[in-house]
Amino acid sequence: MDGISLTEAEEDFQTEETQSYGRVGVTFGDVGTTSLDFNASASVNKGEYVQISHPDVGWVLGQIDKIERQSDLSVEKARELNEGNDVEIDDTVVAEVNIIGFRDDKGLLRVPGNPFRAGEPVYLAEEDLIREVLGLKKTKEGAYIGKLRGHDIKVNMNINTIAQKHLSVLAKTGSGKSYTAGVIIEEMLKNDVTMVILDPHGEYNSLAKPGDPPNSEEFDIDSKGYGEKLTEFSPNPEINKGAQPLRFTFRNMDNKEILDMCGLNKRRSYINSLENAKSKLAVKKGEFGVKDVINLLKSNEEDNSTTLVKGLEKLKDKKIFAGKGTRIDDIVSEGRASIINLKGTPPDMQTFIVDKLAKSIFELRKRDKIPPLIMLAEESHNFCPQRGKVTCSNIFKTIASEGRKFGLGLGIITQRPAKVDKNVLSQCNTQIILKVTNPNDLKAIEKSVEGMTKGMKEEINRLPVGEAILSGAGLSEPLLVQVRPRETQDGGESIKVI
Ligand SMILES: Nc1ncnc2c1ncn2[C@@H]1O[C@H](COP(=O)(O)OP(=O)(O)OP(=O)(O)O)[C@@H](O)[C@H]1O
Ligand SMILES: [Mg+2]
CATH class of the missing domain: 3.40.50.300 (P-loop containing nucleotide triphosphate hydrolases)
Structure with a gap:
């Protein structure tokens, strides 16, 4: 294992039932606290969760954020391949891990304060660790x-x-x-x-x-x-x-809103006619609808605004107002x-x-x-x-x-x-x-x-x-x-x- 011995945590991990979750690679290059790269030795996919042992805090959860196959195949060699010649390709899969963290004694999610080691094995994450770190409890709540x-x-x-x-x-x-x-x-x-x-x-x-x-x-x-x-x-x-x-209560409608919906300008004369009609009906009937206002306006010889009546007729057809909404x-x-x-x-x-x-x-x-x-x-x-x-x-x-x-x-x-x-x-x-x-x-x-x-x-x-x-x-x-x-x-x- 490239000269690096197993930590105790890893030994526990490898000897328990978790063995089925295999080792998928080894960290290399510049290793940080929030991200690291590993050389993949098994098939892994972008988005997959992995776990890596940290010298101070034990198992830490990470997620593969990027994965690519790096090769020494140059354009010239590719051309040779195209021409049907045999070319040896040296390639390796490199995965970039975003470190999610671990839960501390208080159950808080944290990331290590110092870097992981290079040459550290990377494993597919155990479900219990995923649950613990991501806070996904086995409850029916939520x-x-x-x-x-x-x-x-x-x-x-x-x-x-x-x-x-x-x-x-x-x-x-x-x-x-x-x-x-x-x-x-x-x-x-x-x-x-x-x-x-x-x-x-x-x-x-x-x-x-x-x-x-x-x-x-x-x-x-x-x-x-x-x-x-x-x-x-x-x-x-x-x-x-x-x-x-x-339905909405017509009585509670604002005059300006009514005129808006009738597609009329908020002319003072319309507002006055409407207000007068509504006030009269409120005293006489208490509850009233668009139809009542139209009838009253039509019966009022002094104040018969045909444009307003036409607008209100349109509103009546929309059937969203009633005496009681x-x-x-x-x-x-x-x-x-x-x-x-x-x-x-x-x-x-x-x-x-x-x-x-x-x-x-x-x-x-x-x-x-x-x-x-x-x-x-x-x-x-x-x-x-x-x-x-x-x-x-x-x-x-x-x-x-x-x-x-x-x-x-x-x-x-x-x-x-x-x-x-x-x-x-x-x-x-x-x-x-x-x-x-x-x-x-x-x-x-x-x-x-x-x-x-x-x-x-x-x-x-x-x-x-x-x-x-x-x-x-x-x-x-x-x-x-x-x-x-x-x-x-x-x-x-x-x-x-x-
Ligand atoms: N989680 C799911 N499991 C199974 N089938 C799904 C799921 N989500 C969506 N679908 C399928 O995809 C179809 C389209 O989904 P939906 O109607 O929710 O899309 P939408 O984003 O609301 O579309 P629109 O913008 O046209 O309203 C659904 O009828 C359903 O058959
Ligand atoms: Mg939809």
């Missing part, structure tokens, strides 16, 4: 998202942190965002977390139905539906059958999730609805009138865009910066991280990143995730569907995870053209 890539080790994230410190699920289209968000929602429901899910495509009501999970045994997953914990609301219950109507405490119900199915609702109405809902939830949460909750938003780039402004831009920013103080978490799900307001994205402390290829999106992710190694950053655009980099929420560092199968039906499957 949100079970999947398994550490290449290992039979479950990765659970801290539910409170996910719910309170905001979450982002980022991936290009078709990479498994909605599927993974579904996995998180299942875990949240299991743990009685209160949720509101903003669902522009109507793909989350499938959480009510038990699915047919592939590899269920391997992942320890049963088919299960969460119908009893879900309520679906929609401004379009005619399209979204089974959903309860989502949906109660927020029906939507935010302890230990349950409400799906706000916005399928069939035009984009400007979606942002209006989301704005009203989010503002009410935030205000009521501040006054502790509703339970702590997390609001998940699919296609978040439409609700808090980086460029331009939509109706709900401000409330998203407010929730992102102040929500956690009041027990209101935010979940950003998007295929265009670069198009989401940076102020919102940077507040998400838990990140789930699936495959992303757009260079601007990759930059946005790199800026918002701490502790990702160079190798991991390179990995993002090569991740296969269903694999994710998880960061935050109780994890000591970003981990590559195979997302577990869904217990419920997958609602986001692509529609086959042929």
Whole structure:
């Protein structure tokens, strides 16, 4: 062994049941405290965990961040090979290890204070060491998202942190965002977390139905539906059958907002007419809808604004106002999730609805009138865009910066991280990143995730569907995870053209 004897720790390691985890190489060259190179003598892969003995602290966990085959094959020799001649090639595989560390007496994750030795054997890491150093305990606590890539080790994230410190699920289209968000929602429901899910495509009501999970045994997953914990609301219950109507109290609407939605300028004359009509109806009827205002304006001969009436007629057709709107405490119900199915609702109405809902939830949460909750938003780039402004831009920013103080978490799900307001994205402390290829999106992710190694950053655009980099929420560092199968039906499957 190149003149270096086995340390005691290594002898223990080699004589116990861990022998099956073989030696994969020997360190060489300049050896540091946070990274080192080894010459691979066995087949190892990028991302694999290895363990190396350190003279002072014993076993330390590392991860292969880069691997390459170095050879003496020059262009000239390659040309000879091309011409059919025999050429001897001297090559060797060199792996670069990022040192993760060890747990000290107090259980804190640390890296050694002085370098490893050159010539030290490197082994594939034992699962117990991986668990210990990465803090992946064998408990059922937390949100079970999947398994550490290449290992039979479950990765659970801290539910409170996910719910309170905001979450982002980022991936290009078709990479498994909605599927993974579904996995998180299942875990949240299991743990009685209160949720509101903003669902522009109507793909989350499938959480009510038990699915047919592939590899269920391997992942320890049963088919299960969460119908009893879900309520679906929609401004379009005619399209979204089974959903309860989502309506807003017309009386509580601000006059300027009404004129905005009617597509009218905020002219003083309109505001006055509207205000007069609303005041009269409030005295006469208490509750009233758009239709009542129209009828009153039509009957008023002195103040008959045809333009205003026309605008209000359009608003009436949108059917989102009523004398009595949906109660927020029906939507935010302890230990349950409400799906706000916005399928069939035009984009400007979606942002209006989301704005009203989010503002009410935030205000009521501040006054502790509703339970702590997390609001998940699919296609978040439409609700808090980086460029331009939509109706709900401000409330998203407010929730992102102040929500956690009041027990209101935010979940950003998007295929265009670069198009989401940076102020919102940077507040998400838990990140789930699936495959992303757009260079601007990759930059946005790199800026918002701490502790990702160079190798991991390179990995993002090569991740296969269903694999994710998880960061935050109780994890000591970003981990590559195979997302577990869904217990419920997958609602986001692509529609086959042929
Ligand atoms: N962890 C997984 N295990 C098994 N299948 C998966 C997994 N993740 C994703 N898939 C498959 O990939 C398909 C696409 O995933 P999904 O609908 O979640 O993508 P998406 O990122 O939300 O796409 P879009 O941007 O179009 O909404 C799913 O229908 C599912 O079949
Ligand atoms: Mg989706």
